[in-house]
Amino acid sequence: MTDLSSTEPATHRSLKVADARTKKRNAAEKRFRAYGIVAIAIGGLFLLALTYNILKAGLPAFTQYVVELEVTLTQDEFDAAESQMLKTAAYTDIFIGNFEANLEERGVEVPYDGDAIERLLGKVGGDIRSYYRENLDDIGQPVTFQLQTSSRVEGYFKGRVNRDTIVDSRFLMGSDLDIVDALRDAGVLTSRFNWAFVTGTDSGVDNPGGAGIGASAIGSFFMMLVVLFLSLPIGVAASIYLEEFAPKNRLTDLVEVNISNLAAVPSIVFGILGLSVFIQFAHLPQSAPLVGGLVLTLMTLPTIIISTRASLKSVPPSIRDAALGIGASKMQSVFHHVLPLAMPGILTGTIIGLAQALGETAPLLLIGMVGFVAREYPDGVVSGFMDPNSAMPAQIYTWAARADVGFYEKAWGGIIILLIFLLLMNALAIFLRKKFERRW
Amino acid sequence: MTDYKISAKGVQVYYGDNHAIKDVNVDIEDKTVTAFIGPSGCGKSTFLRTLNRMNDTIDICRVEGDILIDGEDIYDPAVDPVQLRAKVGMVFQKPNPFPKSIYDNVAYGPKIHGLARNKAELDEIVEKSLRKAAIWDEAKDRLNAPGTGLSGGQQQRLCIARAIATAPEVLLMDEPCSALDPIATAQVEELIDELRQSFSVVIVTHSMQQAARVSQKTAFFHLGNLVEYGETDKIFTNPEDSRTESYISGRIG
Numbered sequence: 001m002t003d004l005s006s007t008e009p010a011t012h013r014s015l016k017v018a019d020a021r022t023k024k025r026n027a028a029e030k031r032f033r034a035y036g037i038v039a040i041a042i043g044g045l046f047l048l049a050l051t052y053n054i055l056k057a058g059l060p061a062f063t064q065y066v067v068e069l070e071v072t073l074t075q076d077e078f079d080a081a082e083s084q085m086l087k088t089a090a091y092t093d094i095f096i097g098n099f100e101a102n103l104e105e106r107g108v109e110v111p112y113d114g115d116a117i118e119r120l121l122g123k124v125g126g127d128i129r130s131y132y133r134e135n136l137d138d139i140g141q142p143v144t145f146q147l148q149t150s151s152r153v154e155g156y157f158k159g160r161v162n163r164d165t166i167v168d169s170r171f172l173m174g175s176d177l178d179i180v181d182a183l184r185d186a187g188v189l190t191s192r193f194n195w196a197f198v199t200g201t202d203s204g205v206d207n208p209g210g211a212g213i214g215a216s217a218i219g220s221f222f223m224m225l226v227v228l229f230l231s232l233p234i235g236v237a238a239s240i241y242l243e244e245f246a247p248k249n250r251l252t253d254l255v256e257v258n259i260s261n262l263a264a265v266p267s268i269v270f271g272i273l274g275l276s277v278f279i280q281f282a283h284l285p286q287s288a289p290l291v292g293g294l295v296l297t298l299m300t301l302p303t304i305i306i307s308t309r310a311s312l313k314s315v316p317p318s319i320r321d322a323a324l325g326i327g328a329s330k331m332q333s334v335f336h337h338v339l340p341l342a343m344p345g346i347l348t349g350t351i352i353g354l355a356q357a358l359g360e361t362a363p364l365l366l367i368g369m370v371g372f373v374a375r376e377y378p379d380g381v382v383s384g385f386m387d388p389n390s391a392m393p394a395q396i397y398t399w400a401a402r403a404d405v406g407f408y409e410k411a412w413g414g415i416i417i418l419l420i421f422l423l424l425m426n427a428l429a430i431f432l433r434k435k436f437e438r439r440w
Numbered sequence: 441m442t443d444y445k446i447s448a449k450g451v452q453v454y455y456g457d458n459h460a461i462k463d464v465n466v467d468i469e470d471k472t473v474t475a476f477i478g479p480s481g482c483g484k485s486t487f488l489r490t491l492n493r494m495n496d497t498i499d500i501c502r503v504e505g506d507i508l509i510d511g512e513d514i515y516d517p518a519v520d521p522v523q524l525r526a527k528v529g530m531v532f533q534k535p536n537p538f539p540k541s542i543y544d545n546v547a548y549g550p551k552i553h554g555l556a557r558n559k560a561e562l563d564e565i566v567e568k569s570l571r572k573a574a575i576w577d578e579a580k581d582r583l584n585a586p587g588t589g590l591s592g593g594q595q596q597r598l599c600i601a602r603a604i605a606t607a608p609e610v611l612l613m614d615e616p617c618s619a620l621d622p623i624a625t626a627q628v629e630e631l632i633d634e635l636r637q638s639f640s641v642v643i644v645t646h647s648m649q650q651a652a653r654v655s656q657k658t659a660f661f662h663l664g665n666l667v668e669y670g671e672t673d674k675i676f677t678n679p680e681d682s683r684t685e686s687y688i689s690g691r692i693g
Contacts (some may be wrong), residue, residue: 322599324525326530326548327526336548
């Protein structure tokens with residue numbers, strides 16, 4: 001053994017002076033940190049740009065422009081109108097009469113005619129008539145009508161239509177804009193929050209103003225019910241079996257590999273599977289949330305199985321030993337001890353799987369939920385599952401594909417609502433994880 | 441033969457192709473503390489785990505030979521390992537309380553085995569077990585606090601309380617003090633000595649001093665063989681085999 005203590009160190013180095021090697025290492029670390037910060041900054045920038053764009057384009061969808069007018073219809077007027085040949089025209093005349101009186105009262109002077117009213121507000125006579133026919137008791141009482149302006153007029157307020165580029169057409173004339181401005185200045189035409197967009201049903205291709213996402217949100221809700229109640233029990237049961245009970249052999253290896261692969265299969269493949277199995281073979285109804293839910297269940301299962309298995313794996317084996325060591329059966333040890341500890345992970349995985357399914361459009365293309373015009377709400381629970389409906393992402397896709405520019409903002413507005421749902425689900429996932437998280 | 445609580449005859453254990461335990465014959469007496477000593481990897485823990493069939497959970501593990509407890513072969517196909525483990529309790533190397541309350545930790549075994557007919561009986565079992573495990577005084581005011589919040593030594597005594605709550609006849613301990621400080625170790629050792637009144641205790645340990653302090657019988661394992669088995673005093677003062685002597689005097693292992 002050589003005696004190291006006897007040899008003097010060659011040079012005395014101060015700890016305060018970094019040597020070349022240390023400098024190099026520190027520089028490398030600094031560079032790496034900088035890369036990380038740059039990467040995060042780029043990500044954040046994209047997120048900001050995306051949020052800004054979505055909000056800018058989508059928020060107008062939540063505003064609606066209405067003309068407010070108080071009308072008092074006497075029984076005589078009602079009877080007279082109902083006895084005429086052109087009943088709605090008679091109501092339009094009544095409306096114009098009231099409208100004129102109202103404008104005079106406010107001192108608004110602007111020339112207009114019946115055609116202009118129709119261009120601005122649509123067929124008001126029909127709206128008023130159907131209201132009174134349903135509410136006969138209101139005859140003789142003052143009723144405030146809120147009549148939605150046509151999508152061109154909305155376009156004018158939202159900047160899609162302007163005076164310089166407007167071309168006179170049967171939809172909107174340049175002179176109509178003077179009326180609109182005068183009405184707005186007088187406070188007859190006001191804006192308000194567009195509840196009809198949040199709760200309403202889809203409209204036809206020529207009426208973007210009346211389109212709402214409510215019906216397809218209900219379709220999405222029923223689909224998520226199917227996904228939750230099928231994929232959670234099946235996925236968790238399959239993972240528990242594979243992870244805790246199944247023998248480790250070639251067959252289970254094969255099953256494992258296949259589950260991992262299924263998670264990476266493009267969702268449209270699940271759509272075609274759903275089309276051939278559920279619709280063409282099992283003859284389930286087309287465009288039904290039940291079928292959509294089944295297809296999305298197939299898609300979500302691998303996600304849930306993988307995350308459940310990962311969280312089961314992360315439970316320390318000592319907990320299993322402890323339970324087995326005092327004579328718990330395998331099943332008792334899993335259900336009493338392992339599963340509660342794995343719960344936060346399972347719930348997070350499930351909700352992330354559901355959120356993914358909620359935003360999925362491609363498989364719905366093939367089972368007919370895209371392009372379906374959801375004009376009605378389902379009548380009940382059975383109808384909710386079985387009757388044709390759309391889903392939120394499918395509805396957004398449909399709107400984005402329509403020609404009328406009015407649908408553009410609807411599509412973006414729909415995305416805002418979809419994102420709100422996703423954020424809520426993720427918040428729920430975080431909440432559940434915090435609630436169930438236990439340390440050992 | 442029936443004088444012995446456990447008798448192992450020609451026990452072989454394989455992990456896949458690895459022959460971990462080679463032809464071990466040992467008879468363990470009731471109401472004694474038996475220590476298994478030996479260098480790491482000698483198979484003492486493996487052998488301990490065959491005594492309550494904890495090795496069943498390892499797929500590649502295969503046990504041959506006979507292990508009789510009270511004259512019954514525990515590897516008989518008619519034996520349910522779950523029932524066996526209620527009779528042969530186990531305490532592990534690392535304290536592993538359930539992430540539940542202290543009370544629930546101890547009450548779990550009696551609950552699943554139906555040892556208590558009502559809450560009062562269960563309370564009694566919990567208290568008795570905690571007292572026996574010498575942790576009652578520290579735990580009585582915080583029975584609803586999580587067991588994982590206790591210190592390491594307290595956790596291990598809680599695990600012992602949990603193991604004895606199911607009224608086992610044999611208690612297996614796999615290096616129960618290896619994660620504990622000397623004070624906690626002393627408490628657990630004292631406890632083991634008291635437990636001898638009621639159970640047959642088998643303890644695996646790396647500490648020869650511990651084996652000498654707590655056990656009446658000692659078995660020395662080396663490379664999967666049971667080298668020597670006998671009275672603890674004799675093993676430590678006058679071993680027959682040269683390998684035992686080398687290990688005890690610190691030359692191997």
